Amino acid sequence: MNGFLGNPTILVNDNITQHPDWRRMLKMSAISEPSRIFVMLDEHPDYVNDGNFFMHPEDIGHWHDLPSSLHAGSGSLSYADGHAGTHRWKFASIRTKVIFSPMTVSPFLPNEKADYNWLIESTGIKK
Numbered sequence: 001m002n003g004f005l006g007n008p009t010i011l012v013n014d015n016i017t018q019h020p021d022w023r024r025m026l027k028m029s030a031i032s033e034p035s036r037i038f039v040m041l042d043e044h045p046d047y048v049n050d051g052n053f054f055m056h057p058e059d060i061g062h063w064h065d066l067p068s069s070l071h072a073g074s075g076s077l078s079y080a081d082g083h084a085g086t087h088r089w090k091f092a093s094i095r096t097k098v099i100f101s102p103m104t105v106s107p108f109l110p111n112e113k114a115d116y117n118w119l120i121e122s123t124g125i126k127k
Helices: 114-123
Strands: 038-041 074-079 084-088
Touching (some): 038 114
Antiparallel strands (some): 074 084
């Protein structure tokens, strides 16, 4: 689940909750563009470590949680308005094979930010 939706206790001690340009959406009425904000997505099996999908809002050069690319290089997402879709990832750094070993981060090259930027916009965290 999108780590910036729902549970108010997630990320409480993180400075993300204090940043003036970032937001958390705890109620449906807080979601300004439900057709753009994802609720659930397919997470890469090696990165499943908890119940939320977290992305750091600032580019820190790596994925904290990695979305899945198991659908022919694409990932599945469901959105707050109820529709679902797939997104084809552009770069090989996100289209990694499952190795059945827990991972913590996945770096990406500076010229491979398009996938990260697309998904961070879909979190709805930026005001």
